[in-house]
Amino acid sequence: MVRPRYELPGRRRPASLQERGRFYRRRMDYDAAAAWMSRPAGGRIFALILGRHSGIYPRRFRHLKNVPLIIDDVEKVRDLRPYLLRYLPEGVYYDRNVYAPLDETRKARIEYARAWRSRVFRGQELAFDLDPENVDCPIHGDIATKMARHQGLSFCDWEFEEIRRQAAELFDELARRWSRLRIVFSGRGFHIHVFDAxxxxxxRKNRDKIAASVARRYAIDEWVTSGEMRLIRLPFSLH
Ligand SMILES: [Zn+2]
Structure with a gap:
């Protein structure tokens, strides 16, 4: 198997297990993350990814390293802490779907990936995911070229500057239609979240249209905006 080479500008690199442990124990701002998740009210679900992108994960959880571990019994962000200290995930995500209260949602036993038509589904936070590897680079080529070289997760300074410019421009464009926008550095690129009711x-149909129209002009992952990919990194977690 080819281990994807992870090439990042400057001294950036994925965190070690020890660094993850220190971060989740002492440095993560659980209160700020809780404030982020406080609106809209409703059942919220989290997911941990242990080592899919970094190849770094606790040995004893090798069988779980690539699959999102769904957590649907946490009412407060701080209650994630024991899970984070146990699994030391490379990434903490939340489901942008908003559900009925969690006990009702769990009882419904729905498949979360197909929640859209279920009776516990309340809505989905609209989001835009701008990633530097999606930018066509004069040196490294387009995403297909990078994937062919197993560098689909690598990016360079030029790509980062370009994605930052695009994120600012897209933010201004979205601000003409919506008013409750937040932008977050994702650790690689930028996420723009829309909190308007x-x-x-x-x-789904309207999301598809928005995604297609924005993707023609910006290097976004279309399936995040369309709603197909509903997990997004939890702000104030490890980035
Ligand atoms: Zn490049």
Whole structure:
């Protein structure tokens, strides 16, 4: 098997297990993450990814390293802490879907990936994911070229500067339609979150249209905006 080579600008690199442990124990701002998740009210679900991208994971959880571990019994972000200290994940994500209260949602035993039509589904946070590897680079080529070289997760300074410029421009464009926007550095690129109530209620069809139109002009992952990919990194977690 080819281990993807991870090439990052400057001295950036994935965190070691020890660094993850220190971060989740002492440095993560659980209160800020809780404030982020506090609206809208409703059942929220988290997911941990142990080592899919970094190849770094606790040996005893080798069988779980690539699959998202779904956590649907945590009412407060701080209650994630024991899970984080146990599994030391490379990434902490939340489901942008908002559900009925969690006990009701768990009882419904739905498949979360197909929650859209279920009776416990309340809406989905609209989001835009801008990644530097999606940018066509004069040196490294387009995403297909990078994937062919197993460098689909690598990026360079030029790509980072370009994705930062695009994120600012897209933010201004979205601000003409929505008013409750937040932008977050994802650790690689940028995420723009839309918290307006009417954005939560958008249909799949409307999301597809928005995603396609934005993707023609910006290096976004279309399936995040369309709603197909519903997990997004939890702000104030390890980036
Ligand atoms: Zn490049």
């Amino acid at each position: 009417d954005a939560f209620r958008l249909s």
